[in-house]
Amino acid sequence: MTTAVAFRKVSRHYGPVRAVDAVNLEVAEGEFFAMLGPSGSGKTTCLRLIAGFEKPTAGEIEIFGKPSATVPPYRRPVNTVFQDYALFPHLNVRDNVAYGLMIAGMGKAERHAAADAALEMVAMPGYAERKPSALSGGQRQRVALARALVNKPKVLLLDEPLGALDLKLREQMQVELKGLQRQLGITFVFVTHDQGEALSMADRVAVFSEGRIQQVGRPEDIYDRPETPFVADFVGSSNVLPPEMVARLTGRKAHASLRPEAVHLQSEGGLEARVTGQAFLGAVTRLTLDVAGTPLSALLQKGQPVPATGDSVRIGWDEDALHLMERGNG
Amino acid sequence: MHSERASLGLKIAAAAGLLFMHLPILLIFAYAFTTEDKSYQWPPPGLTLKWFGVTWARPDVWEALSLSLRVAAISTVIALILGTLCAAAVARTRFFGREAISLLVILPIALPGIITGISLRSAFNLADIPFSFWTIVLGHATFCVVVVYNNAVARFRRTSGSLVEASMDLGANAFQTFRYVILPNISTALLAGGMLAFALSFDEVIVTTFTAGQQQTLPIWMLEELVRPRQRPVTNVVAMVVVLVTFLPILGAYYLTRGTDTVAGQGK
Numbered sequence: 179m180t181t182a183v184a185f186r187k188v189s190r191h192y193g194p195v196r197a198v199d200a201v202n203l204e205v206a207e208g209e210f211f212a213m214l215g216p217s218g219s220g221k222t223t224c225l226r227l228i229a230g231f232e233k234p235t236a237g238e239i240e241i242f243g244k245p246s247a248t249v250p251p252y253r254r255p256v257n258t259v260f261q262d263y264a265l266f267p268h269l270n271v272r273d274n275v276a277y278g279l280m281i282a283g284m285g286k287a288e289r290h291a292a293a294d295a296a297l298e299m300v301a302m303p304g305y306a307e308r309k310p311s312a313l314s315g316g317q318r319q320r321v322a323l324a325r326a327l328v329n330k331p332k333v334l335l336l337d338e339p340l341g342a343l344d345l346k347l348r349e350q351m352q353v354e355l356k357g358l359q360r361q362l363g364i365t366f367v368f369v370t371h372d373q374g375e376a377l378s379m380a381d382r383v384a385v386f387s388e389g390r391i392q393q394v395g396r397p398e399d400i401y402d403r404p405e406t407p408f409v410a411d412f413v414g415s416s417n418v419l420p421p422e423m424v425a426r427l428t429g430r431k432a433h434a435s436l437r438p439e440a441v442h443l444q445s446e447g448g449l450e451a452r453v454t455g456q457a458f459l460g461a462v463t464r465l466t467l468d469v470a471g472t473p474l475s476a477l478l479q480k481g482q483p484v485p486a487t488g489d490s491v492r493i494g495w496d497e498d499a500l501h502l503m504e505r506g507n508g
Numbered sequence: 509m510h511s512e513r514a515s516l517g518l519k520i521a522a523a524a525g526l527l528f529m530h531l532p533i534l535l536i537f538a539y540a541f542t543t544e545d546k547s548y549q550w551p552p553p554g555l556t557l558k559w560f561g562v563t564w565a566r567p568d569v570w571e572a573l574s575l576s577l578r579v580a581a582i583s584t585v586i587a588l589i590l591g592t593l594c595a596a597a598v599a600r601t602r603f604f605g606r607e608a609i610s611l612l613v614i615l616p617i618a619l620p621g622i623i624t625g626i627s628l629r630s631a632f633n634l635a636d637i638p639f640s641f642w643t644i645v646l647g648h649a650t651f652c653v654v655v656v657y658n659n660a661v662a663r664f665r666r667t668s669g670s671l672v673e674a675s676m677d678l679g680a681n682a683f684q685t686f687r688y689v690i691l692p693n694i695s696t697a698l699l700a701g702g703m704l705a706f707a708l709s710f711d712e713v714i715v716t717t718f719t720a721g722q723q724q725t726l727p728i729w730m731l732e733e734l735v736r737p738r739q740r741p742v743t744n745v746v747a748m749v750v751v752l753v754t755f756l757p758i759l760g761a762y763y764l765t766r767g768t769d770t771v772a773g774q775g776k
Contacts, residue, residue: 231673251676264674268692277688278678329678 180207180242182333182365183228188237189389190223197223199389200237205333207242210359210366212376215386216412221369222261224386225335228367229258242332252281256333257326261341263318265310271297271321272306278329296328297321299358316347327358333365340375352379373413377401385409406505410435417441417474424502433503438464440499441476443485448494453485467493533751540744548740559741569746572729579641579725580709583648584656587705588698590649591656599664610661617654624650625718632719639721647719648712652705659701663694696764703757710754726750 185203189196198220205211213221226232227239230251239246241254257278265274272293273280279289297303300320310318319339326334336355340348356379359366370376376383377397385392385400385408393405404410407418410433417436425431439462451467451474462477463484476493478484485491514522540559542552563569597603598610616624628647637643671693675685713727724732726746733743 229673229677231676250681251673252679252681256677258674258677260670260674262668262670264668264670266671266674266689266693277675277680281679281684281688325678 181205181240182207182209182242183367184240185224185227186238186240188224188227188234188239190220190227190232191235196389198227198234201389201391203384203391203394205365205367207332207365208363210356210368210379210381212368212370212380212383213386214370214373214376214383214413216371218388219386220389221371221384221386222337223389225258225337225367225369228254228333229256229335230254255331256335257329257331258335258337259319259322259326259339261337261339263310263322265318265321265325267310269309270306271302271308271310271313274310274321275306275325275328277325282329292328293324296324299327300324301354315342316351319343319351323355323358327362327364331364333367334359336366336368338369338371340370340372348375355379377413385413387412403501404435405503407433407435407503410501410503415475419474419500420472423470423472424500428500428502430502435501435503436474436495436499438475439477440495441474441493442495443476443478443482444492444494446492448492451491451493453487453489453491455487456484467491469493536744536747536751540741540748542741545740559739559745562739563742563745566742568724568729569742572724572726573746573749575641575644575723576710576726579644579648580706582645583652583709584702584706586645586649587652587656588702591653591701591705592660592694592698594653595657595660595664599661600669613657614654616650621651621712621714622718625715628715629718639719641723643719643721644716644723644725647715648709650715651712652709655705655708656698656701659697659704660694663697667693700761700764703761707754707757711750 181204183203183205185201188198188201188203190198201220201224203224213224215221223232227234228241230246230249233247241249241256246254266277269277272290275293275296276284276289279292284292294303294306297306300323302317302320302324305313305317305321310321313321319342322339339355340351343351352375355366355368368376368380377400380397382394383397383400384394387408393400393409395403400409400413404413404416410416410418415438417438419427419434419436421431421433424434428434449469451469453465454468454473455466457464457466459477461480463480463482465476465478465484467474467476474493538552539548541555541557542549543554543556544552545559594609594613598606598613625647628643628650632639632643667690671689672685675689676682680688711727712725713731716725716728720728727750730743730746730750733740
């Protein structure tokens, strides 16, 4: 398997701020790779480093085995779908999509045909003559996608492309993007702060926090076996139990993650907990609990009786639900 | 939007204000046709077109007009180049002293022209630069740059920075990005700024009196003519031409910059 993008101890500092701090990373060719993290975690800077808009302060980035330090953005075999789409307002949709081909010197008829084909691929035929200002957010997003893909990049970089869309459209685009990536076989590097998006679309996910990668792995691994308390908390809001409590429960002193859906109420045994609140979420109800000073949440399936705030309940979980994390954050 | 109607008093006041501003200009036009050439007498004793012929035949008018047009054209070109570069630097990048530069560039238009004029004149004297066509151009360029800069910087700020990155990302080098993305997006602002700069330069008197040698630009020629009562309506004919030459570009600038309030390249 070829490595499409490799980071070798890459850092990007802005004065004292370490936006990206000694990151090592390998993205395989043809992979759908997600960079997940809260804002300011360095994921977008990593994307901009691949595109060439930023230069690493230290370390090296290789794109298909070639060091990229001296390669300007316009000579890199990558294309970007920008967060604000960055469509050229003075050009119509067709000329926007054909821009890269025009720069590459392709003839007018040929590049217009290619642009129309790309628009068809993103389900936007018939919009070629319009100006970007006459399109909705979702339509602009598709045009931005077509404009990048028409150049047949080896790596497509997507910077929170679904962030501005409403929920329904976002879910639809998630499915379409995934399908497009399978069909074209292009490496996608996708930046998002939405863990659901990352988990549902990506082959592998890198979780970022404060300029560092906390964990890289398949979505199942990230979700079920978080390696750090940050990952457990950020990916799916898992309960993170403090080492003292884990020591009492298991005899080993380490942070542990406990999925809220694994916690259930029981009539006897287990731990005693006090109910501090409930939130109705549709299919489930989230109970917030207090276990000897440690806050914990549990998800109750619809139909189960919901205890009132202040009630004393007993909780338990399946033995393998508690996942010990030997590493701290960072 | 307001739906209430203006009261009659307000309408009359508005009309009176507009008349006060524009009637005197019509008066200038009327005197261009008068038969009386020693003093401005109202109403004109008779109407004639002969002053247009007289003006046409006066070489000093042509010299002044040609000088003014050349000065305005070259000042505008200088302003377009320097103003755009400066606006790009201030709007696009962060550097030490950015705010100071932004203020210093705008200063010449805020300073009274007479101060700009005196300071330029003493500077030229100190540096032993003889007064010429180019000293006039330099004087005018000081405030023409501001006009272009102001227009360009506003447009740069409203143009999303990611457009440049998108262009680079799609394979365009710096020159191609300027040619295909930046220029089309700022062209109307430049045209508007250039036209305003041209109009400002064309009717400038104060700075010019300090930076010109023996040469007369059109406004200075007119000032001299008013002092010397000889074929007075010629001045009025020239005034009509000046109004037209100044008014048309300003009208053009107004139309070109209308309806560009939305931020270019914003996707949401």
